[in-house]
Amino acid sequence: MPQRLPIMLFALVMAVIPFIPGMPPFWIVLLDNIGLSALVAMGLVLLTGVGGLTSFGQAAFCGFGAYTTAVLTTAYGLSPWLALPLSLIVSGLAAVVLGLITVRLSGHYLPLGTIAWGIGLFYLFSKLEFLGRNDGISGVPPLSIGSLKMIDPGTIYFAIWIAVLVSALLTMNLLDSRTGRAIRALRRGHIAAEAFGVQTPRAKLLVFIYAAVLAGLSGWLYAHFERAVNPTPFGAQAGIEYLFVAVVGGAGYVWGGVLGAAIVVILKEILQSYLPYVFHGEGQLETIVFGILLVTLLQIAPTGVWPWLMARIPLKPNRRRPDTSLTLPARPRAAETPGVLLQIDHARKQFGGVVAVNDVSFDVQTREIVALIGPNGAGKSTTFNLVTGVLTSSGGRISVLGKNINNAPPQEVVKLGVARTFQHVKLVPDMSVLENVAIGAHLRGHAGAVASMLRLDRADEAKLLAEAARQIERVGLSEQINQLAGSLSLGQQRIVEIARALCVDPMLLLLDEPAAGLRHMEKQQLAALLRQLRDGGMSVLLVEHDMGFVMDLADRIVVLDFGTKIAEGTPAAIKTNPDVIKAYLGAVA
Numbered sequence: 001m002p003q004r005l006p007i008m009l010f011a012l013v014m015a016v017i018p019f020i021p022g023m024p025p026f027w028i029v030l031l032d033n034i035g036l037s038a039l040v041a042m043g044l045v046l047l048t049g050v051g052g053l054t055s056f057g058q059a060a061f062c063g064f065g066a067y068t069t070a071v072l073t074t075a076y077g078l079s080p081w082l083a084l085p086l087s088l089i090v091s092g093l094a095a096v097v098l099g100l101i102t103v104r105l106s107g108h109y110l111p112l113g114t115i116a117w118g119i120g121l122f123y124l125f126s127k128l129e130f131l132g133r134n135d136g137i138s139g140v141p142p143l144s145i146g147s148l149k150m151i152d153p154g155t156i157y158f159a160i161w162i163a164v165l166v167s168a169l170l171t172m173n174l175l176d177s178r179t180g181r182a183i184r185a186l187r188r189g190h191i192a193a194e195a196f197g198v199q200t201p202r203a204k205l206l207v208f209i210y211a212a213v214l215a216g217l218s219g220w221l222y223a224h225f226e227r228a229v230n231p232t233p234f235g236a237q238a239g240i241e242y243l244f245v246a247v248v249g250g251a252g253y254v255w256g257g258v259l260g261a262a263i264v265v266i267l268k269e270i271l272q273s274y275l276p277y278v279f280h281g282e283g284q285l286e287t288i289v290f291g292i293l294l295v296t297l298l299q300i301a302p303t304g305v306w307p308w309l310m311a312r313i314p315l316k317p318n319r320r321r322p323d324t325s326l327t328l329p330a331r332p333r334a335a336e337t338p339g340v341l342l343q344i345d346h347a348r349k350q351f352g353g354v355v356a357v358n359d360v361s362f363d364v365q366t367r368e369i370v371a372l373i374g375p376n377g378a379g380k381s382t383t384f385n386l387v388t389g390v391l392t393s394s395g396g397r398i399s400v401l402g403k404n405i406n407n408a409p410p411q412e413v414v415k416l417g418v419a420r421t422f423q424h425v426k427l428v429p430d431m432s433v434l435e436n437v438a439i440g441a442h443l444r445g446h447a448g449a450v451a452s453m454l455r456l457d458r459a460d461e462a463k464l465l466a467e468a469a470r471q472i473e474r475v476g477l478s479e480q481i482n483q484l485a486g487s488l489s490l491g492q493q494r495i496v497e498i499a500r501a502l503c504v505d506p507m508l509l510l511l512d513e514p515a516a517g518l519r520h521m522e523k524q525q526l527a528a529l530l531r532q533l534r535d536g537g538m539s540v541l542l543v544e545h546d547m548g549f550v551m552d553l554a555d556r557i558v559v560l561d562f563g564t565k566i567a568e569g570t571p572a573a574i575k576t577n578p579d580v581i582k583a584y585l586g587a588v589a
């Protein structure tokens, strides 16, 4: 089934609803409210469900959109259509200011920060004279096209739902792109994304602004739908409700936002209409029953109703294999002549009183496989993190082809052709193997967010996906290309990480325990692949505990113990080195 067919059918159904004979006007009003709520929820899907940034403050951005158009159209007589871009710009600018402060917060501080400015902005709206204080602004003109004034709910319905559908399409396009993959990688933490060149603060700010602009659009429509604005719908409680809408529908899914809006708006309406009859008008019981019903719903469908429904509809996703004849330009290569590629000179890292890496020096030559071995806690992963810029060093110098990369951020290190895998696999489990691997080619693509939303990125995207498919084939996982990364065995996920690193077109590959979890045959295949990469001109630095694998594969071995280098040499020399046998090999033999 073509990908866009369900959307076209949905658009068709929405277009005919107002023309159904006998359709109660009240239902149209409900649908208008669902559309307005869906726009905000869609932004939250991107921000919270996809990007992992929980915000309770989205209602405030609706307020920016609504108040901007209300002021401009009532006080200055501007046309609502001219006020639209200004409403979106004001919401976006507010997001830039608040986002610059908020997205730097992590853990619980981020949602707490959004609650704080959600409450703050509500009071600001209700205290400013030119915004009409608590009474707000009335007399907002309706939207109109020529002589058609969108006064009744059945007319503005079309404006609202066109906005919903266009926003859904743009959001889906964005998610299905280079920028979208970068945003989706944010949820797994910033380290993996940054290792492949993603500027994570910029990506976070982008989703923050995008979500705010969608909320601003909802606010603009709301102001011309209600023809008045006041602070109440833009407070912290509304912000919490929008988050509820996104979570109930399925916070990771664009259509989850729309479905969540439908569920919450309809449920609230039913409860408000019928519960007073059941309980003879006693108290405000609908709020309690509403809460109980939503929690029950989340017990049944913990990731939201949309994915719950999709798992029960036998629709096969239309996944095509990329055309692997398309190629990306190769990165500029290191000199093919032998020489030092990576130089680690008295590298040092202290964590408080713990010296994790103690003045360690060694190098990796071009076309060489070097293994870094040692007991648990010897400082191997810390050394990797110093090279790749994840940690700042406490001393020494690290250089790649003579260029000092001491304390360079990961995004700069990868530009020099240094790619890595992680000891604890860092893939996005609900993204396909292909999409995960394509993150590795992030720096080799150019399309930005706007081009992606407008589908102007297709040529660039096809090349990135082709490169990812080639690397997946190279590591022997073609069969799994369209499977979700999280559904693979841990050993296979490690191999996916190698394919992702190969997408960088690296000169130096840093592999942290690549053979852990692999079966014997798979280890042999991995060793063959690494030899082939070396013979093709790549260098490999690997951390590994499987001594059979290391001794067979490595050209040279560096041994660490308690952060200090205790030996360096060929596998044959290391095997018989008494210090190494005492510190490590005696224990693993």
Ligand SMILES: Nc1ncnc2c1ncn2[C@@H]1O[C@H](COP(=O)(O)OP(=O)(O)OP(=O)(O)O)[C@@H](O)[C@H]1O
Binding pocket: 351, 354, 355, 356, 374, 375, 376, 377, 378, 379, 380, 381, 382, 383, 423
């Ligand atoms: N972020 C951190 N904060 C404090 N101490 C740390 C941190 N990271 C590592 N360490 C300490 O530094 C030392 C070296 O750890 P590291 O993870 O580099 O060892 P390793 O050789 O990779 O061990 P393993 O083989 O178990 O992965 C350990 O004592 C560890 O507890």
